Amino acid sequence: MGINADEPAPPEPESLPPLDFATMMDTARGVIASETRLSDGELETAARRLRGHLALLIPEAEARLGRLAEAGVEEARRRLTAGPGLLGPGRYVHCLAQSVLTLCDQLTPTGCxxxxxxxxxxxxxxxxxxxxxxxxxxxxxxxxxxxxxxxxxxxxxxxxxxxxxxxxxxxxxxxxxxxxxxxxxxxxxxxxxxxxxxxxxxxxxxxxxxxxxxxxxxxxxxxxxxxxxxxxxxxxxxxxxxxxxxxx
Structure with a gap:
């Protein structure tokens, strides 16, 4: 029968660092909602902003959550370093946004x-x-x-x-x-x-x-x-x- 895993308790809300998770999530959601309507220049700007968010979120997730965020961190790092490649700019921006949402969710209490x-x-x-x-x-x-x-x-x-x-x-x-x-x-x-x-x-x-x-x-x-x-x-x-x- 399943038992609760021996993982560290999730951080209390008041102990969260001063990262603006709400703004990061709003940015990611907005990109996902409008990606098909964005111009190439807007996609490039969105990708740059999302990469900046991931550069902050990845070390934060590793430090605070360890193994609990391991898969999300691995996927985010792969997307951060891979570039658009065969995905194309629209799909690439969508993937970056999904990684931002995943890590934000895991770093906030509702994501536990x-x-x-x-x-x-x-x-x-x-x-x-x-x-x-x-x-x-x-x-x-x-x-x-x-x-x-x-x-x-x-x-x-x-x-x-x-x-x-x-x-x-x-x-x-x-x-x-x-x-x-x-x-x-x-x-x-x-x-x-x-x-x-x-x-x-x-x-x-x-x-x-x-x-x-x-x-x-x-x-x-x-x-x-x-x-x-x-x-x-x-x-x-x-x-x-x-x-x-x-x-x-």
């Missing part, structure tokens, strides 16, 4: 997640799904439940099959609420990185990561402090647009 540890017992997958449903209900994110539960099941089942688990190296799940949705992380002691593969049509397994890839907005694998890796996936709340009135 649910961290649980499990054995390789297959029954733990059902218990982990239950805890995820509870968290989603508490956060008002039940709209993501179907996809989130399927993603968690695949990642946790995969870790249970392949992870090198000892009493000192349990499997760990982490659920984080973000400004636009949810981030799921599964930590295990195996350095082997999972890769999607084409399943045998007659096989009963082998489709797990293809399902994760289809359901998640983003997913990936990152190193962690100590042995093993973290496999993560993020989901965004669907954008509901107001119905336009006839003749408006």
């Amino acid at each position: 997640g649910v961290v649980l540890r499990w054995s390789r017992d297959p029954r733990c997958v059902g218990l982990a799904r239950l805890e995820l449903r509870k968290a989603l209900a508490d956060w008002g994110l039940s709209v993501l439940e179907d996809s989130a539960v399927l993603i968690l099941s695949e990642l946790l089942s995969n870790a249970g099959l392949h992870a090198r688990v000892t009493p000192e190296q349990v499997i760990e799940t982490r659920y984080f609420r973000s400004s636009g949705g949810l981030r799921i992380e599964v930590h295990d002691g195996s350095p082997d990185r999972p890769r999607p593969r084409t399943a045998d049509p007659e096989a009963s397994d082998g489709r797990g990561l293809l399902l994760v890839e289809a359901l998640a907005n983003e997913w990936g694998v990152a190193e962690r402090v100590g042995p093993g890796k973290v496999v993560w996936a993020s989901l965004s709340v669907p954008l509901v647009r107001p119905v336009e009135r006839d003749g408006s």
Whole structure:
């Protein structure tokens, strides 16, 4: 059965450093909302501002949260140093903004997640799904439940099959609420990185990561402090647009 992970308590609000998280998050949200309408010059300005935010957020997250923010920091650093590349300026700015939101969420009290540890017992997958449903209900994110539960099941089942688990190296799940949705992380002691593969049509397994890839907005694998890796996936709340009135 899951137990609370032995992680440092999240910082109290009054102990937060003088970083303007609200402004950073407003900038990131504004970029995401208007990215398709920005000119090349505006995209360049937005990218420069977001890179400046990440340059402040990455060391702050490492110092204050350590392993709790590890995957988000790794992804943010990769985006910060990679440049637009094949993504193009619009998609690159969107990715920078997502990293800003992820780190801001983790550094503020509302971004503290649910961290649980499990054995390789297959029954733990059902218990982990239950805890995820509870968290989603508490956060008002039940709209993501179907996809989130399927993603968690695949990642946790995969870790249970392949992870090198000892009493000192349990499997760990982490659920984080973000400004636009949810981030799921599964930590295990195996350095082997999972890769999607084409399943045998007659096989009963082998489709797990293809399902994760289809359901998640983003997913990936990152190193962690100590042995093993973290496999993560993020989901965004669907954008509901107001119905336009006839003749408006």
